[in-house]
Structures are given as structure tokens and as C-alpha cells.
Amino acid sequence: MERFMMFNDRTVDSSLVMQLSDLAQTLMRRRDVAIQFAAHSGVHCVKPVVYVSHFWDGYPPLERETAMKSDVGLRIIGTYRHTDRLAVRAFRHAVESRPLSKLSKQLFTFAEDLRLEAVCERERPGMKRWFRTRRRLYRRYFTQQWQANRTRGAWADQFLAGMYLRLTANSPLDDAPLAPMADEAVQARLETLWPQFFDASSTAEVADWAFAVVELMKDVLPHDMVNAYTSLPIVEDDADENTMTLQDLKRTNPLENRDALQEADGEAKRQLLPTWHRETSRAGGSFLRFELERGSRTEIISDEARPGEDGDQALAVVKGTSRPTARNEYGLEAQASFSEQPPAGNSAPYGEANRQADLVLLPSSPNLAHLEQYRAKQAAVAPYRKRLVRIMEQWLEHKRSAWRTNLPVGRLRKQLVSFFTDERPRLFYKKGEPTRRFDAVFGLLVDCSASMHDKMEETKTGLVLCHEVLKTLRVPHQIVGFWEDANEAAASRQPNYLQMAVSFHRSLEPSSGPAILQLEPHEDNRDGLAIRWMTEQLLKRPEAQKVLLVFSDGEPAAYGYEQNGIIDTHEAVAEARRRCIEVVNLFLGHGADDESTRRTIENIYGRFRVFVPHVSELPDRLLPLLKTWLQKSL
Template structure:
């Protein structure tokens, strides 16, 4: 779906998908958690429920070398420092005691400041190569606090000025300004250098508290750390299955580190999707239902119907009703497994497009085929010539094969190779093509040009007897929720229907709601991987960026990751952007982040078919040259 161009430019800021994937792989390697997701928020943060850790936006809009070093330092702290070195039990006890205290935020932030210093020193000791990144980090934050200090004093934000002072002292970035409070707090805050555990850091804050009570009337206004927010509630680290009674749950030992907390959430979420939560109701009981058609139950009564409770496992085959499905046969929904971390809540189904042989469509198909006939014949002749040339080519100077016309080489050469061999004849190209067509709502005004380009793609490959599959994809925005995002693939031409004319199905292409591109690419890649052909190509026609429930900018990263996975599987991915307006540099950069140098654009809707022919010609030539 084409993004909205916002009035304020920085609101339309895009992430660098390649950079984000590289950073995410580093976070996964350091944490030892292959399913962890990396995102970007205002402050450093963990989200166990969604298996996410967040870098800070503090490093945006800085020189490249500073931005890179700063983000690396965030990752080192998140995945190697706080990940295993932060005592969650001690933190929960401390935050519970400080709840609703007048200086609660100052005390929490001071503990996390000391912990950052302690854990970054530990990371640098274990991994000396991280020192340069942490040096950049400390300098950048020292500049921030040094500049904020006089501003906070001028506005009488004494707690904030004191925290700026604490930061400068602990990072060795400046002299301590003289003052009544600092003269009392400095000896205590200096003891933060001796902290060896989270408990030690908490003790420093507890020693500061009596000094500051009565001297500071207002708490800290600014927040610099959000790392402990996700576990402030002492029960937030434990998760019960839905439907378990509180009396049956019992007590579980508290998790001590973020790593253990994340794995608990991950295991619990996995177990909720298992079949053990399926249940059947086969008992009558005394009582009266709220239904007007019900009757009172009696123990021992025969079961007249069987009900089935809903669980996450049911979503694999449960039919999700929609107004669009009225009058259609029910199709089973499947739970998406192994389609990337951004698509764990996706359910999907496949169905075949219903051909509608309307007279107007027949006339349109005939007209388009008359226009495209020269292109089809031209490509067909070119590919047949290439194939014929491959048949006639032969390889000389081989140690075995047919004897060449110059047998004297056997006598004259020390290591004779007088044989040759003809290339193996080929009746058709050893290639298979998959085409994905964006079925989002924004494609509605581009449907005629899209149908025409898809029909041309179908005709060219059919004429060359090349196996291909064509499917549109869309997500139902009306039914999408955090727990379930229904996606549908509509087959316009199946791989098994080689030689079949599916023009009527292509004309049935209609727009839907949203587009989850990364998921669709993985789905089509799975179809292609199963094909026996040597050369595999995946084309995707879209009119903008991915847009679906909870996808947003993460969809750009997910799509780039899906493209990388397909390429590693031996599939060549080509993207063609369809737009009714001139393409700006920002859109081109976004597509380059997702598809690399294999993204093409049509200057206008009228040239979409021409661009399709150009891409097909190049890919077919590539397939023949590699045979």
C-alpha cells in the first residue's frame, strides 16, 4: 500500500532494513536467543511478551560513525549486559518499596545509571572489541547531561540537575559543581564505582534517599531508562495458561534474569498453542442458560450435542467468517509456522479464483492479446533460437566423448584430449516462475493495467511451456487483531495447470484490504522450493510499501529478511513497482532496502506491461545462459 506523504517530513522517516537485520542478527548471537526481535523506541527497553528488545532513538540524525557505534553499544547492553547481569528479583523488591515515594523516579533512574556503568564495564572486560562503541556512547551522553545541567538549574528542576551531576561523575566526564546537596551526595555516589551487583547499586540509592528527603521537593521530571519497566510488577514475569484457575496455578520461583524471563514467556506462548487446551463439553448440569430456547439440565441426561471450546490451536483449522465469504464454500485456515517472527499470529488460507466468463471480459482479453501478440512472438522466437544454439554448441578437448576430426593430437600431445561432446538437447527451459500480485485496496485504481501485465506474463510463459504459478495476496483488515491476522492467497494460475489458459481467472483479480509482503514472499518461496526445476524466479507486483496489522516499519525489515531467505534458497526475487505518479527518491530507497538492486519501476501505468516484458526477457535469457 502506498504510504501517505506527511506534511512534516520527519514523521515519514524510514528505517534502514539492511542495517536493522544486521543489528538483529548481532543481538540474537550475543543473547543466544534465535527468536528475539530488535526494534527502536524512545529508550532502551525490554518487552518479554512480544520477545522484543528496543534500542533508543537517541542515536538518530547523527553522523554515520556515531550512530553505528551508539546503536552497537545499545545492543551490547541489551543482549550481553542487562540480559544476564541484572537481578530482577532485587529490582522488583526495590521498586515495590519505592512505590509512590516522592522521589521514586530519581531513585529508580539512579540505580539503572549505576547498573549501566557496572554492566558496560563487564561487557568491555569480556569483549575488548566493544570499548570503542562504549567510548562513543559515554561521550555522547556526557555532552547531553553537561548541556542539560545549567538548563535544569535555571528552571529550578533540582532533581534533574542532580541526576545530570550523577551521570557526569560516574562517567568521569567533568568536575563536580559545588553545592550543599552535592557535597553530601558525592561521597555516596562515588561508591557506585565499587558496585558488583544489582543489590549493591540499590544500596547506593538507599543511602542517598535520607540525604535527599526534605532537600528535594520535586521528583525527577525526565526519564532516561525504561529497562526495568516491563518487570516492575513482581508477577509480570510469570504467565498462566488461559483458563487456569488462580487456585490451581500455585506459586513459581521468580526468574532472576531477563534471559530466563524471556524464555519463560516464549515457552508459555508456545504451550498455549498446543492441542492440550482443546476440550469438549459432554456433561449436563443443573441450572438455566440465558438462552430463551434452552431447557434445564439434569444429571444423567443423554448428550444431544457436543460443543468444542476455542483455543489458539483451533485457529489452525477454524473458519473465520467474513462478509466476503458469503455464498462460498468453507476453506480451512492454517496457522503460519516458520514464516518469520513478525507473522507468528497470522492464519492463512488458499483458494482458487472463480473464473467469470463475462462477454466484456472476453472482448478485453482478445483486445489485450492482440496488442501483446508481437511481444509474445518476439520472446518466443528469441528463446527458441537460444535453445537451438545451446543444442548445436559442443565442448572440445575433453578426456572422453566423441573423437574429434584431428586424431594426431594423440601422438603429438603429452596429455591428449582429442574428444568432444555435444550439449544435451533441451526441449524447454529448465525454469519455474512464481508471481505474487499485491491485492491490497490501494490497487483498485490500477486493476486494468495490473490484469493486462499479469495476462502478458501468463501468455509468454505458456507459449514457452515454462511452468509458473500466479497468486494474489491480501490481509483482511476488518478481522485482523493482535491474536490473529487472516491472510488469503487467491490462485489465478496454479503450477500444476501447465498449458491451461486461465485468462478468465486473471480477469477476476479484485482488491482486498492490506498487504503483508514478507509473509507472502515466504509463502511463494515455499511453493517454488518444492519444484524440481533448476532455475527458480519469484516476481512480486506491488504499488507501495507493506502495510498490515502491527506490521508498519517492521514490515520493511521483515520483507527484506524474506527476500534474503529466498535468495539463499536459490530463488531470484524481482520486484516491480506500479504507480500512477512519478516515483520519488524516498520510495526508491525503501524498495532498495527491501529488494536490493532487483527492484524496477514503471514510469507510468501505461508502461507496466512493457516493463514486465523487459524483466521476463532478461530472466529467460539468464535461465538459458546458465543451462
């Protein structure tokens, strides 16, 4: 499917994120620390989450990696351990009611970060290189911002840029003018005030210094800052939730008018408001709730109302664990919504990102149309199958019939010249070992998401070829398609379907192939979940050599899976490889030459990926891998 509109095509570097995650877990000494990307860096005050700034995305790879590592080290070693949270909270509340609040917050944050950088360098001298790169990149950026804000007349932004350049200057010649817009008296007082920052040894002292600087500049700067270069490093996004009470949830705004309508004669007019649309899985049982701010009071009561109970959903945003009531008009609809709740527990066997995923295994049921299509594809791939099988059989025959000569023991050779010419002759040989069965098993995963729409036919042709080759060589294998139902996915449950096209115990049967043609593109894909599931199936097999082939376009996308889909899939691949399973991605069809797609797949699978624009090229790409895997199994 061609992506004609894409607002954010930023590719996640899974290797870099894994490095940052390992670094954060090591520094914080916790295994549950998560790395997330945000506009500005920070650390959560309650959750084990470290935020890395998107500011570094535009820099070259080496500088970007070093700067992001400095974010992690600064937030954990510095902010998490040496920042006074009460002082930060008091500062946040104090500046809200003062002028130039944006300037105050950002000046305080940069000053506190510079204080913490010195602390980190004392505790971890190895971080000095990171912070030197960090300050160099910031100085280059703020040098440009100082000139740009001067041209635009954004004095507060210009003042912040000048202050950062002054605080990080390595030489008096590097000093930038702090406040060229101020008079000489203010500039003289400012020249005396700003060096006092280097005497600050705590968060509270840095806050007092920032207050004093902003208080001096409040009469000089007519407006607050325009841009947000940073934010307070301690994230407290649940502060408002803690102060919310039940009365706040039940609050209703009064009507703007206080009049009332007289009771009308006859029946009131009723209006049907249907809520079904094409993405709604069940057409009945929907209800609407309105927040009315205008209108007149009336005493009209509908005769279709039902008595309320404590178990009813009073608010759509408040969903508890109550059960269906005795007077429920919605019946099966409400019962289905309760039956879909996942079981309680904190286990996440398929990864933290797939905690709410619900696996549904679908059996194969091919029809006559699938049988006819399979025969056509079987005939199309027959030359390639014969070529692969012939090469593998020739290699096996060579291994079987090849003699090993010049051995100290074995059968005596007919040529005995070396007995007279060599000091230590080797006159014996051994015949090749008899042909053995391949001790290998293959798992083939097929991405059945909507993005595979234009690649599915080529993919199914490649699957037929792989199935025929493995079946001829008597190698057991399993072919499974996977996708997620986007219409049914919610925060509490994400149904993921696995279509068993070919199972292990039926893979060598002559009639096991037509079920491959059942695989069709559906909606979303959760690759990490499917890889972990197939890894479990392969580990149950007794074969020594285990191979997992993933037919996917390398772009996992599902409910709540956009930010960490590539990372979760990369972790699933790494876990499978740690368990001695060969994991390789096969990309078939249009789009294999796209640079963005290639970069995404390389981030997930590393160098173990195969790009095949057309199925006719698959034998040449697959033969070296197949030969290597089967050699290991003998």
C-alpha cells in the same frame, strides 16, 4: 494510493534488525529471542524479548548500528545475567512513596548501566568499541541537555545530565558542575558522595548509592524531573495481571444515587440501539453492555429476556472456549464465531508473525468482461512480447548453431594451416548442441492490497506480458494474488485470501490468461505469508531453476503486522533464497521514483528489485533477468 497523512513514516532497516536478532540469539543462546523497539532499552524478565531504544534512530547509520548493538549486549550480558532482579523490584517499590521518584529511577538506571558496561567489557573485550561509542553519544547529548535544562530551569533534569557527565568523564577538566543551584555545604557533601559509585559492586549497592544522592538533593530540587531519558531495564508488564482476581473482573461500581422509581402503569418504553455499520460483515446478532453509574433503581423486567447459562459471554473482554447454549437467540452468529477459532497447536509453518493467519485459496472464474479486457491488453503488449521472444529465440538459435573450434577431438576442420605452424595444433571442431527445453518454473505473486490501487492496472498489464512471454517459451508458471481481510481480522484469526489466477498445470493453455484480470485491490497484505506459501509450491516442482517474482509496493501492513511486517518479509525472502529460489521484486506504476519506497524495498529484497515506472520499460528491465534465469536452466 497517495498517503496524504502519515504520523510515523519510520522505515525499518530489516538487515540491521536481522543482525540484532542474530546477536541476541547468540549471546542468550536461545533461538526464540525476539528484538523489539521501544522508547527505552530493556529486557523482559519472563519472555525472551530484548528492547532496543528508539533514541539512536536519529544518528548516522554506523553510529546507530553500533549503539543498538551496545543495547543488546548490555541487556543480555549485563542486565539479564548480572542484575539482581529482587534488588530492582525492591528499589521500584521503595521509590514510589518517596519524593523525586523519577530522578531516583533514572539515576539508578544510568548508574547500573555504567557498572554493567565494565562487566561486559571484562567478559567480552570486543564490546569495548560499542560502549565507547555509546558513552560518546550520550555525553554529547547530555552536554546539550545540561545547558538546555539550565536555561529552562529544570533543575532535576540538569542534575541528572551533570551526574552522567561526571560519572563518564575521562579527565578532571571534563567535569561539569553537579549542582550549581545548591549551597556550598551541599556541594561539598555531594563532591564526597558521588565518587563512592565506583566502589559499588552489586545492584543493591548501586541502589543504596542512588538513594543517598537523591536524599541529599531532595531539599535542593523543588520539582521532580520533566523528561524521561531512560527507565528501569527489567520489564515486568504482567505484574498487575498476576494480582488480578476473578472478583476484580466481576466488579461493578455502585450507583451515585440511592433512589428508586415507582413501578409505572402500562408497558415500559423501549428504545432500539442498532450497532451495524458499513464495516460490519453480518448485520444481526450484536448486543450492547452498559456500565451505569447514574440512574434510579427500577423493577421493570422486559419480556424479551432469556435465561442465562454458564456458557454465555458475561463480559465482552473475557472470551473463553465455551460452546453455544441451548437457548441461544443469536444462532448462526454465535455458531460462526466459534467455528472461526483456529485449531490448537504451537506450530507456525509460515512464520511466528503469521501464527494466527488462516489461508483461503480462491479459484479463478473469469467472465466475458475479463476476456474482452484481456484481449485488449494482449494486443497492447504484443510488440513487447514479440521483442522478448525474438531475442530469446535468437539467443537459443545462436547457442544451437554456434561451433566450438580449436578442440583436441571432434570433426576435422578444413583450415589445416595450424598443423604446420603450431607445435600442438588443435584441428577439430564440434557443432552446437540441439535445442533443449527450458528447465525453469516461475511463481508470480501479486499484492492485492489497497495501497496498490493506483498501480494495479500497470501491474496487470505487466502480468499479461510476463504470462504471454512465458507461455510462448513453454515455461510453466503460476500467478497468484494475495490480500488479508481487514474487517474479519482479529487477534485469534486473520483470514488471508489467495486468488489463483493462473495455475501451473494450466499456464501453457491458450485460454489461461483472462483470469489475471480478476485481480483487484482489496485491503491489507501479509507479504511474508504469501512468499512462504509460494516457496512451498515451487519446491514441489521438478524444474531445476525456480524463480519467484513479487509484484508489490514493498509496504506490508496487516493486523498486528505493522512493527514486524518488513522483518517477516525479509526473513521469508532469505529463507526462499537459501532454498535456491531466485526472489525479485517488481514495482510497476506510479511511485517507483519515491525515495522512501525504494529504501523500504531495498531493505526487504536487497539489490534484487526492479523499479518500472511504465509498462513500456518492462522489456528492457526484464530481458537481462529473464536471459540470466533461462540460461541457468539449460
